[in-house]
Amino acid sequence: MKTIHRPGWQPLVLRQHREAHGLTLEAAGDQLRQVASRHGLTAPAANFQTLWAHEQGSVYPGPHYRRAYCLLYQANEPTLGFRLPLPGEITQVENSISDLPQPTDPATDNAAAQVIEQTLHKVAGAPSNAEQNALLNRVVDAWRRRHGHGSPKPILTLVGGYAGSGKTEFSRFLSDITGWAFLDKDSLTRAMVERLLISLGGDPHDRHTELYLSEVRPLEYRCLMETAFDNLKVGTSAILSAPFIAELADPDWVCRLTNRCAARGIDVAVVWVRCDPESMREYIEFRGAPRDAWKLDNWQTYVSGLNTETSPSTAHITVDNRLGAAISLADQTRETLKRILT
Incomplete structure (x- = not known):
């Protein structure tokens, strides 16, 4: 696939996130494949050579790789250094699971509804x-x-x-x-x-x-x-x-x-x-x-x-x-x- 230049791409940031999660390249690849499978994405090969190329900046990750990275690290593309943020875009992903109440009935449904409502307002x-x-x-x-x-x-x-x-x-x-x-x-x-x-x-x-x-x-x-x-x-x-x-x-x-x-x-x-x-x-x-x-x-x-x-x-x-x-x-x-x- 033809590599498309993205202003603001900082490959080093991706490596920093992997290391902050305590993952080797091999472990990160295994988790990327699991994330892709859970979310119905075209599962990337995610071998350590590919991840290394992403982190070194020699290969810009394709769209399914970027989506899998964002899901794995619970971050969005600007936060992971893939691109510059859009005007007004929130660069820190909100509504992470740690910010939400634990699943207890009936609060579970209210928490889920709040996440949905906030997401639709943002997009x-x-x-x-x-x-x-x-x-x-x-x-x-x-x-x-x-x-x-x-x-x-x-x-x-x-x-x-x-x-x-x-x-x-x-x-x-x-x-x-x-x-x-x-x-x-x-x-x-x-x-x-x-x-x-x-x-x-x-x-x-x-x-x-x-x-x-x-x-x-x-x-x-x-x-x-x-x-x-x-x-x-x-x-x-x-x-x-x-x-x-x-x-x-x-x-x-x-x-x-x-x-x-x-x-x-x-x-x-x-x-x-x-x-x-x-x-x-x-x-x-x-x-x-x-x-x-x-x-x-x-x-x-x-x-x-x-x-x-x-x-x-x-x-x-x-x-x-x-x-x-x-x-x-x-x-x-x-x-x-x-x-x-x-």
Whole structure:
């Protein structure tokens, strides 16, 4: 994978954290593999040569390595010297397990709900708005409902963003907390899309030509939305992970969706995951999906058509995942919740 320069990278800091935890390179690698496995990350090889290269600065750790390091050392990327902090980013991870009450009923549930609420406030930024507060309340309510009582009214949450922005990981995080159905567009439709493109004489990995955009993409999103409504009709809230680029750029589309849901007693929340082009490219290269080949081969052309500075006007909430900050915080919150509840 191509190494991408990160301003503020200080490899020495990673070694200092390992030594402060009393770990050899071999022991740190073993624990990294365990952390990755527990959190569903692509388990890194994490041999001592790789960790040594990270600490010496000859190899910049890839995204799954950085996530595993952050979980292992209970810190975030700026604290571990991987990058400079974003403006206003908290560099010391709060809500560590030592700061929370021991699991005793009923305080356990309250402690977990507090962690969730603080995390969502941080990733969504300030100032808050009515839509942001409404979704936050629903997420915390869903947590409480899983362990007690909450509102039975379903909610449809759209999580949009460009390729590699972190929208799928953030959607999984929300689903982990709430128990709402997690529907990813690619997982639901990729096999169908590839076969349909072949039958139309196209490239199965095409995601940019007029053939895909006009003949295939509308069917993709129709499948996604109808699957969501199958869940919503039986009272199961749903989180949809897809770019939603054209859809969220169209206020009429969002209005029609909102009205359709309101007629059925369903709430709607629209989340946009913001990310920087360098981080998106790093993740796209890391996942190595054939459907991304055109983007990588024509990166400057592709990026020139993106608006990474602002969110669609139809988005209720913007999650700031520049440099992976929001996903790192989500990882930490998952770990804290597991420690509270087990």
